[in-house]
Amino acid sequence: MSKLKVGVIGCGSIAKHRHLPEYANNSEVEIVAVCDIVEERVHEFAKVYSAKAYTSYDELLLSPDVDAVSVCTPNYLHAPISIAALKAGKHVLCEKPMATSSEDAEKMIEAAKENNKKLMIAHNQRFVPSHQKARQLIEAGEVGKIYSFRTAFGHGGPEGWSADGSESWFFRKEEAFIGAMGDLGVHKTDLLRFVLGEEFVEVGAFIETSAKQNTDVDDTAVCVLKTKSGIIGTLAASWSYVASEDNSTIIYGEKAILRLEDDPVNSLVVQYKTGEVVKYELGGIQTNEAGGQNNTQVIDQFVSAILQNKDVPVSGEEGMKSLQVVLAALESNETKRITSLS
Template sequence: MVGIAIIGCGAITEHRHAPECHHNANINLCGFFDINQDRCREFAEQYSCKAYSTYEEVLNDPSVDGVIICTANRFHCEMTLQAFAHGKHVLCEKPIAVTLEEAESMIAAADKAEKYLMVAHNQRFEPLNRKIKEILDSGKMGRIISFRTIFSHGGPEGWSVEKSNATWFFNKKQAGLGALGDIGIHKADLIHWLINDDIKYITAKVLTLDKKTPDGELIGLDDNAICILESKSGIVGTLEASWTHYGKGYNETTLYCENGIIEANRYSDDPITLLMRDGSREVIRVEDCDSGMSAAFASCIINHRSPEVDGEEGKKALEIVLKCVESSKLNARVAL
């Protein structure tokens, strides 16, 4: 049994980490911490565990083996470093951090403490994407030539506990990154894992088109990004992220391969479709399940096995996102 405490009692904790930890037989959910102590107490009551009054109190609790950090992006690095200094393992929500230097300091701290750092890039763990990886590895589709991937919705102000434009997601200091760092980063991680290749060049437009602060000013972060990614071996594709697709969200990846096309649509009843070069068509359905995040984290601790999405992988996804921003600012193709 692994003792886990959850830091930050917001939407992702409510919808994912708290219920998944609660239902996992390998996890003892020790408690919660949030600067909003009312919300912290509500979660602790609901899950019959402790409401910690400070982060220090969590880190000094010997029954806690690991923490799941679900706070605003800006705090990911600092809270991770503190956790390692107290000998705790860390599952950090994405993005790993808001700068590469921060990500590097987290990786170094994990090594020094000899503790695990896992980053919550859950799309890799989705049965849909596991299945696609299996199909690609089987060789059935042949070589990947190009791709298209998109993640979008109407914006975090409809998701975050602060259901207004006052959300921290629109605050540059607390979020550090906009739509690209919030949802595009999932696809940055997913695509380099699926194509089994590193991204080498990026050409991008990273824009603020519509989202406004409560004062009516455009937010100082991107709400749309359209990026061209080129891999080391020459696979080329697009990655799109948007917070302004009002009315419908997209969570789709299409891989154009030698022998046909793989279409993956997370929100469709036909989640995977193979459109073969000979004209045949195959629909593959997969069982949905929980995100697998806390289970994978607990399993690493129990089995002394490094996480599949470790700090280096988290940093890779962050680097893609930051290079997209750089490319857009320079109006140029940039190298990683």
């Protein structure tokens, strides 16, 4: 079987730390094209990966050599570039949040269907071992009825991690559309939907810009979420956690409490009502620090879905449902009312 030929559009941090090295480590992939509007940056990556450099994604998409692309651009370009790529007959792996509106997300899903190409959204939290294990325990009835949860995703902000530091597009509303809620919150809405196996029906949110200067996007958000069966809980997303990252989730059930990524050694701790405590050392969550666990599985899953012609594990529909929870949170903050997700 010949190798899958891949292009990466947008050569910022997520491409540098995730997409490019993970494609390079996959023996079934050949990186043939890289694209970025910053000429110096794209030529640097082209050299490292022996790929062709483009400064226009339209030109890259015209290349018959490219089978699939990763879209790693600022948020406002996710939908237009993904749609153009699907129409050009390429499979697409798009970074999260997949779009800046439900309408655009729907257009992406339609474009994938019409052109019979795969569209996957890069929600990597689903593949974290502790999260997979928690879902299995819940599905198996180990936790009993779920009552409540709390989840948080916070760090010091994109200036510590983005390719452009404090000048990053993350801080410009017209390019990012949404701040910490889009960067981190959407990871957690997706994770909760995955682990709980339920959809959210109502959202209440407070969203502020309190920690960062000179930006019009949110940096601190707290949401209250309710699922169809009545599970209620909180989600915090923040760029104002200055000392260390928090990426934990705690699920409170009838028979047990699950603590995910809450302990530095045991990525899942199950505290049973009986008093028994079971600790799982499953390997940590992927981190952005050098030497962090680098394979998110996202790339490998995308590649095998294409080569084996099977469904992608995080479809456009799934990405859209996770995005819609975030959009509902924004609406709740604006209207100062609880927002219903129909």
